[in-house]
Each structure stands twice: as C-alpha cells, then as structure tokens.
Amino acid sequence: MSAPLLRLTPQRRAVLDVVAEAQDHPTARQVLDRVRERVHGVGAATVYRTLALLVASGQVAELRVGQGQALRYDQNVHSHAHLVCTACGQVQDTHVQLDAGDLAELTDKTSFILAGYDVRLHGRCAQCVAQDKAKEKTP
Ligand SMILES: [Zn+2]
Numbered sequence: 001m002s003a004p005l006l007r008l009t010p011q012r013r014a015v016l017d018v019v020a021e022a023q024d025h026p027t028a029r030q031v032l033d034r035v036r037e038r039v040h041g042v043g044a045a046t047v048y049r050t051l052a053l054l055v056a057s058g059q060v061a062e063l064r065v066g067q068g069q070a071l072r073y074d075q076n077v078h079s080h081a082h083l084v085c086t087a088c089g090q091v092q093d094t095h096v097q098l099d100a101g102d103l104a105e106l107t108d109k110t111s112f113i114l115a116g117y118d119v120r121l122h123g124r125c126a127q128c129v130a131q132d133k134a135k136e137k138t139p
C-alpha cells in the first residue's frame with residue numbers, strides 16, 4: 001500500500017467505523033444513514049467524499065455488483081470473491097478463491113502483472129430460495 005493513510009476527523013472516523021463494522025457491503029446511502037445515527041447532522045456530501053477518500057487511500061474497497069446497481073463498500077480490501085443475489089441484491093463474502101497456481105501460470109504465459117481480482121458469483125441467496133419454495137407451496 002503506497003498511499004498515505006487518511007487523517008481521520010471524527011466524521012471520517014465514523015464513516016470508517018460504519019464500514020468496518022458492516023458485514024453486508026452497504027451502499028453509500030446505507031453508510032450515510034448509519035453514520036447519521038452516530039454523528040448528528042453530518043452532511044451527505046461529507047460522507048460521500050469521505051468514502052471516496054477512504055477508497056483512494058486503500059482503507060475501504062469499492063465494489064461494483066452489476067450494471068445500474070449502486071456501488072457497495074467493503075471493509076475487506078484484500079482480493080476476495082463475492083456471492084451476489086440477483087433477486088434481492090444481497091452481497092456476501094465467500095472463501096472461494098482463484099487458484100494461486102493458475103494465477104502464477106497466467107503471469108508466466110502472458111507477462112501480465114496481476115494486482116488483484118474481483119470475482120462475483122451470481123445466483124439466488126438462501127432467503128430468496130426459501131421464499132421461492134414457500135411461493136410454490138401456496139396454491
Ligand atoms: Zn436474495
């Protein structure tokens with residue numbers, strides 16, 4: 001990580017804390033709502049600017065979950081794959097990783113220097129599957 005860590009004012013601290021505690025990869029709007037529960041009267045522009053600064057300084061990761069979808073924010077800045085529910089939009093971390101040997105081979109073959117990866121696995125989450133099943137049962 002080459003970028004210097006961002007100097008944290010209390011408002012920025014609150015934004016970082018909210019993202020760090022979130023397990024659900026919140027949108028900027030959700031981060032704003034949660035920060036407002038802690039810091040009274042904080043402006044939307046301040047929160048959105050802080051999110052951009054935290055992303056730029058490498059303390060928070062920005063996550064694209066699909067075209068036309070709001071960006072999500074992730075406290076885990078290391079390469080990891082996500083499960084994205086196409087029905088409700090829920091985003092979960094998954095331990096599934098790209099094979100390190102495959103990645104090394106890719107670099108050997110193509111001379112491409114890999115800096116990281118962003119893998120999204122699409123499908124339906126457990127809750128949505130359960131809801132589908134419940135609907136099927138009702139006549
Ligand atoms: Zn779902």
Ligand SMILES: [Zn+2]
Nearest residue numbers: 074076082093
């Ligand atoms: Zn994640």
